Amino acid sequence: MAQADASMDLDTGRETSLERMVTADGIPLKRSLKRAERRRKLFALGLVAPLLAFLLTVFIFPIGQMMWRSVDNPQIINTLPRTVEALEAWDPGADELPPEEVFAALQADFAADQELPRRQQGTGSLGVRLNYEVSGARSAVSRTARQVDGFAVPYKDEFLDAHRLWGQPEIWRVIKRESRPLTASYYVQALDREYAPDGSIQLRDEGQRTYISLFLRTFALSATILGLTFLLGFPISYYMSTLPMRQANLLMIFVLLPFWTSLLVRTSAWIVLLQQQGVINSTLVGLGIIGDDSRLSMVYNMTGTIVAMTHILLPFMVLPLYSVMRGIPPSYMRAAKGLGARPWTAFRRVYFPQTLPGIGAGGVLVFIISIGYYITPALVGGQSGRMISNEIARHMQSSLNWGLAAALGTLLLVSVMILYWVYNRLVGADSLKLG
Amino acid sequence: MALPAYATPLDKLWHYTFRVICWAIFFFLVAPIIIMIPLSFNAQPYFTFTMEMLEFNPQGYSMRWYQELFTSDSWMRSIRNSFYIGIGATILATILGTLAALGLSRAHIPAKGLIMAVLISPMVVPLIISGAGMFFFFSSVNLSNTFLGVILAHTALGTPFVVITVTATLVGFDESLTRAAANLGASPTRTFFKITMPLILPGVVSGALFAFITSFDEIVIVLFVAGVEQRTIPREMWSGIREDLSPTILAVATLLVLLSIALLSTVELLRRRSERIRGMTPG
Numbered sequence: 034m035a036q037a038d039a040s041m042d043l044d045t046g047r048e049t050s051l052e053r054m055v056t057a058d059g060i061p062l063k064r065s066l067k068r069a070e071r072r073r074k075l076f077a078l079g080l081v082a083p084l085l086a087f088l089l090t091v092f093i094f095p096i097g098q099m100m101w102r103s104v105d106n107p108q109i110i111n112t113l114p115r116t117v118e119a120l121e122a123w124d125p126g127a128d129e130l131p132p133e134e135v136f137a138a139l140q141a142d143f144a145a146d147q148e149l150p151r152r153q154q155g156t157g158s159l160g161v162r163l164n165y166e167v168s169g170a171r172s173a174v175s176r177t178a179r180q181v182d183g184f185a186v187p188y189k190d191e192f193l194d195a196h197r198l199w200g201q202p203e204i205w206r207v208i209k210r211e212s213r214p215l216t217a218s219y220y221v222q223a224l225d226r227e228y229a230p231d232g233s234i235q236l237r238d239e240g241q242r243t244y245i246s247l248f249l250r251t252f253a254l255s256a257t258i259l260g261l262t263f264l265l266g267f268p269i270s271y272y273m274s275t276l277p278m279r280q281a282n283l284l285m286i287f288v289l290l291p292f293w294t295s296l297l298v299r300t301s302a303w304i305v306l307l308q309q310q311g312v313i314n315s316t317l318v319g320l321g322i323i324g325d326d327s328r329l330s331m332v333y334n335m336t337g338t339i340v341a342m343t344h345i346l347l348p349f350m351v352l353p354l355y356s357v358m359r360g361i362p363p364s365y366m367r368a369a370k371g372l373g374a375r376p377w378t379a380f381r382r383v384y385f386p387q388t389l390p391g392i393g394a395g396g397v398l399v400f401i402i403s404i405g406y407y408i409t410p411a412l413v414g415g416q417s418g419r420m421i422s423n424e425i426a427r428h429m430q431s432s433l434n435w436g437l438a439a440a441l442g443t444l445l446l447v448s449v450m451i452l453y454w455v456y457n458r459l460v461g462a463d464s465l466k467l468g
Numbered sequence: 469m470a471l472p473a474y475a476t477p478l479d480k481l482w483h484y485t486f487r488v489i490c491w492a493i494f495f496f497l498v499a500p501i502i503i504m505i506p507l508s509f510n511a512q513p514y515f516t517f518t519m520e521m522l523e524f525n526p527q528g529y530s531m532r533w534y535q536e537l538f539t540s541d542s543w544m545r546s547i548r549n550s551f552y553i554g555i556g557a558t559i560l561a562t563i564l565g566t567l568a569a570l571g572l573s574r575a576h577i578p579a580k581g582l583i584m585a586v587l588i589s590p591m592v593v594p595l596i597i598s599g600a601g602m603f604f605f606f607s608s609v610n611l612s613n614t615f616l617g618v619i620l621a622h623t624a625l626g627t628p629f630v631v632i633t634v635t636a637t638l639v640g641f642d643e644s645l646t647r648a649a650a651n652l653g654a655s656p657t658r659t660f661f662k663i664t665m666p667l668i669l670p671g672v673v674s675g676a677l678f679a680f681i682t683s684f685d686e687i688v689i690v691l692f693v694a695g696v697e698q699r700t701i702p703r704e705m706w707s708g709i710r711e712d713l714s715p716t717i718l719a720v721a722t723l724l725v726l727l728s729i730a731l732l733s734t735v736e737l738l739r740r741r742s743e744r745i746r747g748m749t750p751g
Contacts, residue, residue, distance in 0.1 A: 073574065080571025081583060084564040084627055090589055092624045095605030096597060102604070265493050272490040287494045293728040294501055295685045297705040298721040302500040302708065305507065305718070310502065315516040339642045347497060376479075405594020407581070407688055412709055422596040429600050429692070442597045453592050 100446070104218035108162040109208060112155030113142045117212040125206045126231050135205070136188035143181040154227045165434055166218065173198040204372040206230065219440035244424070244441065251420045255339065255403040262342040262399050263392065266350035270391075292348035300409050307332035307413075311443035336417030338410050342403055350395035351400060352460035357391030390459065397438075397456040402448055421445055485655040501725055506711065508718035515636045515715065517525040533719040543720070546704040553615065553700060554683040557622035564623070564673050565630025570664075572631070573638040581744035595688035598625070604690040613695030619691045621633055626679030637671030637742055681731060 054062040110117060115138035125129040145158050156178040163170035173196040184191040192199040211218060211227065221227065225242040226234045236242075269288075272283045291299060306312045314328040323329065331337060361384065369379035407422035414423070422442060428438035471483055473711040508663035511530040512518050520528025568587060577583065578746050590598065602621050603612065645667075649659040665672075694703065701720065708717045 074577065077571040077577055078573040080567045080574070081577065082569040082571075085586060085630075086582060087564055088590065088624055088627065090588055091602070091605075091620050092593075092598065093586060095601035097601075099597070146483065241716070262663065265496070268486065269490050269493045272486070274689075284494065287498050289736075290729065291497050291501060293681065293732045295702065295724045295728065297685070297687065297702045297709075298504070298724050299501065300505050301705065301709055301717050301721060304713070305504060306500055308515065310514065310516060311668055312507075312516050344496065344500065345611055402593070405596060407594075408706075409597045412706070422594065423491075425596050431605065437526040437605075438600060442600055445594060446597050449592065449594055 036271050039171050049219050059321055069243075069442060080210075085288070096446075099439050100443045102435055103214045103219050103438075104217070106162075106211060106218075107214055108155065108159045109211050110214055112146055112159045113139065113212075115139075116157075116208065120205065120212070121282065123205070124296075125209050125307070126203070128202055128230070130200065131205050133187055133189050135360075136192050136199075137186075139192070140184050140188045142149075143178045147178060147182065161433075162211075163204065163207060164434070166211070167204050168199065168376045169198055170204060170207075172196070173204070202230075206232075216436075217223060217435040220444075222437055223440040245283055247419070247421050248444070251404055253424075254335070254420060255463070257282055257339055258342050258346060258403050260398055260400050261339070262347050262350040263396065266347055266395065267392075270351050270354040270358050274357055274361075275363075276380050280402055288351050288355075291344065292352075296345065296408060299345055299454065300341055300412050302336065303344065304332055307337060307340065332413050333415035333418075335414070335418040337413035337415065338420075339412050340411050342406060345409060347404060348400045349398045353394040353398065354388065354391040361387045393459040394456070397452055397459065401452050401456065404452075405445060405449060421463060480559045482730050497636040504721045505725065506716050508715060508722045512717055514717075517715075533715045536714075536716050537719045540716070542699070543704060543716070546621070546701050547700050548682055549698055550702075551702040553622060554680050556615075556619040557626055558625040558676050558680040560619065560677040561626035561630050562672060564629040565675060565679070566634050566668075569631050569634035569638060570629075573635060573641070578700060586630050587631050588716055595686075599688045599692035601691060606693050614694050618690060618694050618698050619698075619719075621693055623679075624685035624688055625686060625689065626682045629678035630672070630675035631680060633675035634668060634671045637668045652703060670738040672743075674738045677731055678734055680719075680729075704743065 050361070056065045057061055061365050065075050086247070116135060119135040119138035120131060123135060143156065145153050149155075156174055160171035160174035163174060175181070177192065177195045180195055198204050206228075210232065218228075221234055223244050225237050225245045269284075273284050276284065295351045304311070308314070309328045309330065311332075313331070314323075317323045318325050318328065325385045331340070365383050366379055369383040370376065374382070404420075405422055407426060408419060411423050411426070414420070422445070425438050425441050428434045428441070471480060475483070506521070507515065507517070509527055509531065510518065510521065511532065518528050522528075572580065572584070584621055588729070598621075598623055603607045606612040606617045606621070611620070626633070641664075645663050646659050650656070655661065684700075685702060687700075687706055689708070690703045694700070701724070705720060708714065708724040
């Protein structure tokens with residue numbers, strides 16, 4: 034670094050004399066320095082390149098690919114090109130079925146698809162795709178596609194016989210609306226909206242809304258956990274910062290031990306403590322504080338999630354807070370008191386404002402980690418302690434609506450990125466400290 | 469924080485109340501972890517202290533859950549897998565991360581902020597999103613349900629820790645030492661192994677430990693990318709907690725707590741050593 038600065042100095046300050054100076058092999062010094070500088074830069078880049086390439090392939094690209102899934106919509110246009118073309122003239126706003134030509138086109142599309150080798154057939158994924166929008170569409174597509182070879186004019190009646198769904202304008206509206214290679218429908222769903230028959234986007238009925246309230250609950254839970262980690266973390270950080278280094282380091286073990294202990298261990302510890310037959314309930318019953326039949330339910334609900342996650346994330350609040358508090362000279366407080374401030378005023382007006390960077394850093398860290406948390410809510414959260422990650426996992430693993438999972442994931446990622454940007458503004462990513 | 473002689477009774481009351489509050493919080497932090505240790509020796513399949521245990525009757529204690537753990541094929545396989553995957557990921561992450569940290573600290577690299585953002589990203593992106601992304605990617609390149617796939621995924625998660633710890637030790641690094649070595653005729657490789665490496669070693673080792681514990685403790689990616697053959701300890705605990713909660717989990721947990729104490733002490737020792745080498749007063 035020092036060398037680079039020196040050569041810059043030479044560059045600007047004494048350009049003329051540099052032009053005249055040459056190295057031993059007769060190359061002008063300026064050019065030689067520049068070349069050395071470039072070589073250093075290339076060498077440094079070469080050191081960074083393997084990791085950069087590795088992360089771009091194994092990490093960034095897969096996430097980009099997943100985000101692409103939230104708008105990717107090839108199934109309909111690929112499998113039903115003729116139908117899509119025929120539907121262009123049809124008015125989806127009118128509450129009637131499309132004309133005979135559309136049915137003929139659909140018959141041709143299905144017949145063409147059946148000709149393909151099994152692995153290239155598109156009707157399977159088409160059925161799955163339509164099923165996200167209209168329930169029952171999957172069986173309608175697979176059943177009809179198998180019979181379509183035997184269909185005769187007029188196709189319309191044949192289709193209506195094969196499956197009742199073809200007789201509803203709804204499915205035709207979906208095919209027409211989703212006939213482009215990109216779709217917004219997963220985001221429409223992820224934001225609890227739906228398409229009205231006239232194509233406009235409207236809020237779903239009260240009973241069918243899930244995701245917005247889940248996002249709000251995730252944020253509310255994270256804010257609660259953030260508040261609790263602050264309430265618990267502030268006193269102990271302050272206490273440790275007033276002690277001599279040796280004692281403070283000993284107490285630090287109490288913070289670092291949970292930090293280093295396996296997440297699954299900490300989560301199962303809370304199950305052991307909080308469950309109905311667990312340590313806390315048994316102690317309370319043993320002491321006669323509560324009856325045996327009125328054991329508290331503290332786990333597999335929101336309480337469980339909040340308690341376990343506060344415990345897990347507390348070190349993330351304490352570590353930055355403590356290091357900021359260490360740096361605050363105690364003389365400021367003494368000066369404030371010497372100038373006549375009462376202890377509370379001195380604390381509020383002199384000490385507390387100086388801890389704000391630590392609170393900001395720890396707070397954003399805790400919030401970022403908790404809004405994306407999956408394991409602990411899944412294990413101790415029950416139904417009321419679920420968070421948005423659990424819903425993403427459900428769509429990934431059991432409902433298999435990957436587009437919706439990707440849309441929810443993208444929304445979550447965007448919120449985390451915004452928060453991280455704030456964090457970066459507050460403390461700078463480089464100052465991230467560990468342990 | 470000794471009380472001054474002029475403290476009023478109210479000051480004294482607050483002083484002691486504050487200490488009690490702090491110790492209660494420390495208790496909250498450590499008790500749940502410590503309490504599992506005696507419970508893992510429970511002779512009964514319960515998650516609470518039995519009467520015999522409270523009376524310190526030897527009958528109340530047993531090693532049966534440890535026995536169950538060490539004779540169970542699936543647990544033993546998961547322990548092997550965890551070390552296998554953890555060590556593989558640690559080696560890769562340490563090499564890649566150390567090289568990158570050396571490069572980043574050397575010269576003005578173009579777009580340094582952007583590069584740093586990419587290198588740190590595995591730490592920032594929620595695991596559920598990384599897991600979902602890797603699920604699709606790894607199945608498209610036939611790496612899902614393979615050891616290599618899990619190792620590569622864990623390598624990605626571990627590298628930010630190595631980059632951060634090694635960068636931190638390089639902050640106090642005196643470049644004139646390597647220049648002196650070069651001036652005395654050492655080749656760049658020799659300079660690296662004889663001068664640079666010993667000085668940054670504490671940072672490299674603690675970065676490696678962070679990478680190892682990240683892999684060792686990781687479950688979300690394993691849930692998405694690994695198959696039955698690649699089940700790790702956390703994965704086995706996950707199904708243990710979800711399906712049949714047995715005190716075997718407490719035995720595993722106890723062993724893991726001991727392991728984390730060992731790792732914590734190592735990192736702390738390394739930190740002190742590194743500060744001593746760099747001429748700072750030990751903290």
